[in-house]
Amino acid sequence: MEDIVVDINDVSLIYHERSGETPAVDHLSMQVKRGEFVSVVGPSGCGKTSVLSLIAGIIEPSSGSVSIDGFKPGYMLQRDHLLDWRNVEGNILLGLEVQKNLTPQTRNCALGLLDTYGLSAFAKHYPRQLSGGMRQKVALIRTLATSPDVLLLDEPFSSLDYQTRLRLSDEVYDIIKNEHKTAILVTHDISEAISMSDRLLVFTRRPARIKNEHKISLSRGDTPIARRKAPEFKDYFDVVWKELDVGEV
Amino acid sequence: MKSEKAAAYSPEHAAFLKKLENRDRFVTIARYALLILLIAMWEILARVGVIDSFIGSSPVRVAQTVARLYAAGDLFLHIGVTLFETVVGFLLGTALGTLIAILLWWSPALSRVLDPYLVVLNALPKIALGPILIVWFGAGVSSIIAMALLVSLVVTIMSVLAGFNEITGDKQLLMRTLGATKMQIFTKVVFPASVPTIMNALKLSVGMSWVGVIVGEYLVSKAGLGYLIVYGGQVFKLDLVMSSIAVLCVLAALMYYGVAYMEKRLVSWRYHS
Numbered sequence: 001m002e003d004i005v006v007d008i009n010d011v012s013l014i015y016h017e018r019s020g021e022t023p024a025v026d027h028l029s030m031q032v033k034r035g036e037f038v039s040v041v042g043p044s045g046c047g048k049t050s051v052l053s054l055i056a057g058i059i060e061p062s063s064g065s066v067s068i069d070g071f072k073p074g075y076m077l078q079r080d081h082l083l084d085w086r087n088v089e090g091n092i093l094l095g096l097e098v099q100k101n102l103t104p105q106t107r108n109c110a111l112g113l114l115d116t117y118g119l120s121a122f123a124k125h126y127p128r129q130l131s132g133g134m135r136q137k138v139a140l141i142r143t144l145a146t147s148p149d150v151l152l153l154d155e156p157f158s159s160l161d162y163q164t165r166l167r168l169s170d171e172v173y174d175i176i177k178n179e180h181k182t183a184i185l186v187t188h189d190i191s192e193a194i195s196m197s198d199r200l201l202v203f204t205r206r207p208a209r210i211k212n213e214h215k216i217s218l219s220r221g222d223t224p225i226a227r228r229k230a231p232e233f234k235d236y237f238d239v240v241w242k243e244l245d246v247g248e249v
Numbered sequence: 250m251k252s253e254k255a256a257a258y259s260p261e262h263a264a265f266l267k268k269l270e271n272r273d274r275f276v277t278i279a280r281y282a283l284l285i286l287l288i289a290m291w292e293i294l295a296r297v298g299v300i301d302s303f304i305g306s307s308p309v310r311v312a313q314t315v316a317r318l319y320a321a322g323d324l325f326l327h328i329g330v331t332l333f334e335t336v337v338g339f340l341l342g343t344a345l346g347t348l349i350a351i352l353l354w355w356s357p358a359l360s361r362v363l364d365p366y367l368v369v370l371n372a373l374p375k376i377a378l379g380p381i382l383i384v385w386f387g388a389g390v391s392s393i394i395a396m397a398l399l400v401s402l403v404v405t406i407m408s409v410l411a412g413f414n415e416i417t418g419d420k421q422l423l424m425r426t427l428g429a430t431k432m433q434i435f436t437k438v439v440f441p442a443s444v445p446t447i448m449n450a451l452k453l454s455v456g457m458s459w460v461g462v463i464v465g466e467y468l469v470s471k472a473g474l475g476y477l478i479v480y481g482g483q484v485f486k487l488d489l490v491m492s493s494i495a496v497l498c499v500l501a502a503l504m505y506y507g508v509a510y511m512e513k514r515l516v517s518w519r520y521h522s
Binding site for chain 2: 056058075077081084085094097098099146
């Protein structure tokens, strides 16, 4: 039996506000196995981000159950949210500090990540001295420093320009594979999803349900950029594009 | 140092920098020139009799009065009393105001309950409470400090709280994804991010403390610059009134720049680039 890291079982989520209620997730069930890279694509505002928040335990489901028993989530947000008054080193240690787990060992481990991913020269720099891509990488290392088992990536590249986005998705893919992490990527970018993941879930419009599921197997390429050149790539793209049912703009 | 740097730039840029430098110098010179001009005009108009120096005083008479106060050993007594009241009122107002702002940030329910009270307290002219303060705290320094505290407190609470709330929405999500407690969200993000706002609030409240102290001294005092002003007015010694105001100007400016300097030191991370 394969290890199930994330198990979402018949989960519904309703947001309540004074002006009314909004169903965001509707009887959703999904599972993610250890080491798997799963992407979720769906129309904007369909409740993709809510699913990540549910997995991270930031919000509770209205009904159903979410379990990541024994596994630790690490969340990477759309914006880097680096703290301006802390240098890079201070920023990547934030998670460890908050989780009261800052020991010389974990600290060295975090600084080691900085070194591995080519940012050690910037340890004493402040966020405003870094480019957008570097900032996002620092944000990823901040997440990795807390040694999560499951990475929850919420459109982590969407605030970047196109070239940076491609390069960074290559690097992040590399990092995730190197560290043997399980990852769930939420995105509205179909190509990004196909190029990075083992499995792709297409969500319906809100409230989110799974419309279809694709196992991605590309005949060549071991990085997202290379995978984009595989002959099957555009077939997946066409199928998912139709399923997304973007409709009129 | 400027000229050293300029060598590396193109002639156009050097010319641009030179222009900026000239403009800065012009502003500085104009500021002092205006001050000197105003003082000189005042003195001349008083001498030729356009201004009656009995009711309008004159710079020389102001200087003489200050010198006389100094010789009598009174000058630093009055300055000391007023300065003490202001500094204590300011520090208390800042500490208490920040503390209350933290409480209100912590409990949005409390903040909503107290909101109308804050609004009324803010709108109320605090001098109306003067007689009550005198009855409660006695006719002395404590009443004056209480007045300074009252005048600066509500402004501090409101501006610091607004600063806290502005930061919270944005970075709270990040902290929650890391599993932070509310206390950690406050100490690691909300408070450090609010330092610039708090420093701005202090610049406001340092002025408010001066208002409170002088108003307090008008109501009840045996010494201090406010006392000198009221006393001078009552016995028709406008020289004394003008002198006290001049000293007050200098003190208020010094204290403001002190806070502004502290601000610059504390928020130096904002200038990292």
